[in-house]
Amino acid sequence: METQIGLRVDGTRHTVRIDTRETLLDVLRERLGNTSPKKGCDHGQCGACTVLLDGRRVTTCLALAVSHDGAELTTAAGLASGAQLHPVQQAFVTHDAFQCGYCTPGQVCSAVGMLDEASRGWPSACTEPGELVRLSDAEIAERMSGNLCRCGAYVNIVAAIRQAAVDADAPDTP
Amino acid sequence: MTEPVTVRSIGTDLVRRDAWAKVTGTAPYAVEHPVRPRAYLYPVQATVPRGTVTAMDTAAAEAVDGVLAVLTHRNAPRLADTSDAELAVLQSPAVGFAGQFVAAVVAEHPEIARQAAGLVRVEYDRMAHDAQLDPDSSELYAPDSVNPSYPTDTLDGDPDAALAAAAVQVRQTYRTAMYHNNPMEPHASYAHWDSDGLTVYDSTQGVHVVRSVLARTFGIDAERVRVICPYVGGGFGSKGTVHAHAVLAALAARALPGRWVRVVLTRQQMFCLAGYRTPTIQRVGLGADRSGRLTALTMDVVEQTSRIKEFAEQSGMPARTMYAAGTRRTTHRLAALDVPVPSWMRAPGECPGMFGPEVAMDELAVACDLDPIELRIRNEPDRDPDSGLPFSSRNLVGCLREGADRFGWHDRDPRPRRMVDGWLVGSGVAASTYPVNQMPGATATIRYADEHYTVSIGAADLGTGAWTILGQIAADALQVPVEQVRMRIGDTAFPYASVAGGSSGTTCWGGAIVAAARAFRSRYGDRPGDGAEAEGTLPDNPERKHWAMHAFGAQFAEVRVRPDSGEIRVARLLGVFACGRIVNPRTARSQFVGGMTMGLSMALHEDSVLDPRSGRVVNHDLAQYHIASCADAPSVQAYWLDEHDPYVNPMGSKGIGEIGIVGTAAAVANAAWHATGVRVRELPITCDKLLG
Numbered sequence: 001m002e003t004q005i006g007l008r009v010d011g012t013r014h015t016v017r018i019d020t021r022e023t024l025l026d027v028l029r030e031r032l033g034n035t036s037p038k039k040g041c042d043h044g045q046c047g048a049c050t051v052l053l054d055g056r057r058v059t060t061c062l063a064l065a066v067s068h069d070g071a072e073l074t075t076a077a078g079l080a081s082g083a084q085l086h087p088v089q090q091a092f093v094t095h096d097a098f099q100c101g102y103c104t105p106g107q108v109c110s111a112v113g114m115l116d117e118a119s120r121g122w123p124s125a126c127t128e129p130g131e132l133v134r135l136s137d138a139e140i141a142e143r144m145s146g147n148l149c150r151c152g153a154y155v156n157i158v159a160a161i162r163q164a165a166v167d168a169d170a171p172d173t174p
Numbered sequence: 175m176t177e178p179v180t181v182r183s184i185g186t187d188l189v190r191r192d193a194w195a196k197v198t199g200t201a202p203y204a205v206e207h208p209v210r211p212r213a214y215l216y217p218v219q220a221t222v223p224r225g226t227v228t229a230m231d232t233a234a235a236e237a238v239d240g241v242l243a244v245l246t247h248r249n250a251p252r253l254a255d256t257s258d259a260e261l262a263v264l265q266s267p268a269v270g271f272a273g274q275f276v277a278a279v280v281a282e283h284p285e286i287a288r289q290a291a292g293l294v295r296v297e298y299d300r301m302a303h304d305a306q307l308d309p310d311s312s313e314l315y316a317p318d319s320v321n322p323s324y325p326t327d328t329l330d331g332d333p334d335a336a337l338a339a340a341a342v343q344v345r346q347t348y349r350t351a352m353y354h355n356n357p358m359e360p361h362a363s364y365a366h367w368d369s370d371g372l373t374v375y376d377s378t379q380g381v382h383v384v385r386s387v388l389a390r391t392f393g394i395d396a397e398r399v400r401v402i403c404p405y406v407g408g409g410f411g412s413k414g415t416v417h418a419h420a421v422l423a424a425l426a427a428r429a430l431p432g433r434w435v436r437v438v439l440t441r442q443q444m445f446c447l448a449g450y451r452t453p454t455i456q457r458v459g460l461g462a463d464r465s466g467r468l469t470a471l472t473m474d475v476v477e478q479t480s481r482i483k484e485f486a487e488q489s490g491m492p493a494r495t496m497y498a499a500g501t502r503r504t505t506h507r508l509a510a511l512d513v514p515v516p517s518w519m520r521a522p523g524e525c526p527g528m529f530g531p532e533v534a535m536d537e538l539a540v541a542c543d544l545d546p547i548e549l550r551i552r553n554e555p556d557r558d559p560d561s562g563l564p565f566s567s568r569n570l571v572g573c574l575r576e577g578a579d580r581f582g583w584h585d586r587d588p589r590p591r592r593m594v595d596g597w598l599v600g601s602g603v604a605a606s607t608y609p610v611n612q613m614p615g616a617t618a619t620i621r622y623a624d625e626h627y628t629v630s631i632g633a634a635d636l637g638t639g640a641w642t643i644l645g646q647i648a649a650d651a652l653q654v655p656v657e658q659v660r661m662r663i664g665d666t667a668f669p670y671a672s673v674a675g676g677s678s679g680t681t682c683w684g685g686a687i688v689a690a691a692r693a694f695r696s697r698y699g700d701r702p703g704d705g706a707e708a709e710g711t712l713p714d715n716p717e718r719k720h721w722a723m724h725a726f727g728a729q730f731a732e733v734r735v736r737p738d739s740g741e742i743r744v745a746r747l748l749g750v751f752a753c754g755r756i757v758n759p760r761t762a763r764s765q766f767v768g769g770m771t772m773g774l775s776m777a778l779h780e781d782s783v784l785d786p787r788s789g790r791v792v793n794h795d796l797a798q799y800h801i802a803s804c805a806d807a808p809s810v811q812a813y814w815l816d817e818h819d820p821y822v823n824p825m826g827s828k829g830i831g832e833i834g835i836v837g838t839a840a841a842v843a844n845a846a847w848h849a850t851g852v853r854v855r856e857l858p859i860t861c862d863k864l865l866g
Binding site (some may be wrong): 021033037042046049075077093131138146156157 | 189190191192194195196197198199200201202204206208283284285286294356357358359360405406407408439440441636637638639695760761763764765767768769770771772775795796797801803804805806807808809810811
């Protein structure tokens with residue numbers, strides 16, 4: 001069965017006919033030609049397809065497109081503005097937080113979403129009860145463990161996100 | 175000596191050329207190229223491990239709106255060469271393993287193809303099968319050689335007698351599990367036929383390998399096959415050889431001329447169609463005198479291969495080279511089973527083959543009441559025990575010593591079961607090694623125009639950094655700033671490059687680029703005109719006849735175990751490597767750290783569970799086949815010695831892509847013993863084994 005939905009992706013509006021069995025990931029990749037989110041497992045187990053959906057990080061392989069009519073999506077391609085990378089992306093470059101690059105757009109989107117969650121005080125499994133969230137390496141690693149990286153760039157990913165978090169907290173310097 | 179390159183860009187930590195494209199997700203992987211018109215293939219897989227297809231009903235599938243073709247062994251185009259049984263796709267009704275392709279549906283859209291594939295009805299005449307690796311089976315056999323062409327067995331003296339007479343003896347059996355490469359980008363191909371021939375976008379570690387194999391399989395000239403792959407989403411060996419899906423894509427495209435037929439394996443399908451590392455059973459014997467000097471070393475390995483195609487992992491190899499020993503035996507025996515076809519996975523041979531011997535060395539150290547580092551130093555050979563040649567460079571001892579300093583080994587209490595904050599804490603060490611491999615034929619061209627040198631070679635970057643470091647090598651060989659070098663790789667439109675395998679890429683492709691640069695400079699000097707062009711091919715290295723060439727390393731692990739639950743964590747991994755000159759410290763560190771992280775994953779998590787009744791891996795997804803996640807690897811540090819080796823190649827470099835995974839699991843197992851007093855000899859190290 002086919003139907004029509006509207007999506008706003010990286011700032012651009014699209015109206016697209018879809019098969020109602022399609023995931024958001026497949027609509028992005030196959031219908032809209034946005035291959036920034038990757039398909040690594042198609043089962044929500046690897047995180048490579050992570051994008052920001054209405055500001056929150058989601059695995060698009062587990063989201064049926066038909067149930068997200070009108071959604072606003074930001075992929076890693078849309079986080080950069082022109083040649084200017086998002087601070088998280090720049091930190092990934094600085095810390096060589098990737099090798100093959102296939103999980104990287106998902107890692108980047110996940111990190112951006114995660115930093116927002118932490119700034120709202122959302123606890124993780126390793127947050128001490130009653131304590132404020134402090135983004136230690138253990139906190140970052142715990143919150144990023146839904147994004148697998150087979151190249152094993154984890155320690156650099158944590159370092160990159162730590163730097164991005166510190167930079168975001170630092171007062172602007174003239 | 176090889177004629178060395180004068181280094182300027184080499185050794186600097188240049189940011190990856192492909193960094194921007196990768197962090198934005200705009201680097202195009204295999205099936206992300208915007209080709210049109212497309213068709214989507216979904217395969218039908220055998221549900222029996224051995225047998226014959228006796229009937230196939232495709233009518234319901236063909237009736238689905240949007241289906242373009244249903245291919246079976248009855249109607250698929252014929253292949254010219256079916257000698258490789260893994261690649262003889264849809265050519266006969268024979269089934270050699272569960273999960274093998276028996277049909278395929280091509281449709282206008284992926285959902286339609288998948289739906290229709292589910293409607294194909296297949297009946298089988300099921301034959302008796304064997305999918306259980308049994309080290310005591312009477313049907314084990316000795317292969318003619320082990321991967322790629324090493325002797326199956328070696329024997330020096332009478333190790334059994336020496337072992338029996340030794341003052342200190344270790345005789346144990348060690349097991350490594352079945353592992354799947356699981357690169358994050360699934361194996362995938364786009365294939366297209368027209369009057370010019372076949373074009374394939376493939377996810378591969380070697381576009382020229384894919385071209386030659388597809389040309390042979392389809393019986394056409396290699397010049398009529400173009401394979402393109404600028405970016406590879408990981409491979410770790412599984413994309414180093416051609417697997418059946420690439421043939422299937424080309425086969426279906428031939429049946430649908432003008433269409434780009436897409437095949438992407440699902441994660442589940444990758445567990446039977448993309449290669450894997452065989453499980454190994456390693457019977458290790460170490461005999462030593464009371465001071466720890468080895469008088470006997472035996473390594474007898476049993477592994478599996480598939481009945482339809484042999485792959486013999488060379489797990490006995492490192493035992494031939496690592497240590498001096500008065501007598502020595504290494505053997506490989508295979509069980510040919512009705513299972514998917516095994517193949518390369520990161521450091522085939524060395525990776526599994528260092529687990530048993532390096533844990534056995536730890537056991538010997540305990541038996542001799544010696545520090546395990548000192549035990550290894552006492553058994554340093556002055557020549558390669560296997561070839562009898564001197565080493566071009568060998569700095570295992572330096573790695574052990576520097577690693578001990580950096581890790582904080584010196585105040586280690588050798589007694590196990592130290593308790594800190596409710597955790598049993600232990601530390602362990604193991605050695606690493608990997609050979610310096612070279613394959614012939616790599617060729618590069620260099621062309622000058624618009625104040626830039628464009629270097630073209632059909633090489634691959636699967637995350638290794640080849641895009642970047644080949645540019646650094648070219649810059650230094652041309653004696654120009656690296657900013658003036660443009661790289662073109664990943665396309666058979668560029669000259670031949672050997673596969674990204676055996677940690678040989680930098681040696682082979684870099685050597686070709688140096689040859690091309692020297693030809694260029696000798697012809698055009700410092701001031702070439704637009705259009706100046708030269709080609710160079712990797713020369714033979716005559717030094718390889720005179721020296722044994724290997725990289726070495728030392729890996730240290732700190733492990734924490736909960737005494738009541740057996741929960742185990744690797745708190746810290748630290749590796750020191752001696753791999754010649756490091757071309758780019760940034761990408762090199764990532765290679766070492768990545769290998770070590772995959773070694774941690776092997777030590778604690780990875781285990782493909784093959785059901786002997788069905789011949790299938792039952793935990794065939796990333797929820798059940800666990801690979802290390804971010805929180806599993808809190809501290810992984812890699813360092814290297816400043817090693818100068820004038821014999822290996824003009825860059826003075828040794829391969830670094832694989833050594834990081836070699837020895838890691840043994841270091842973790844040795845640390846787990848130190849933490850708990852329990853010696854685990856079978857990977858992965860799970861809580862049940864520590865509590866048992």
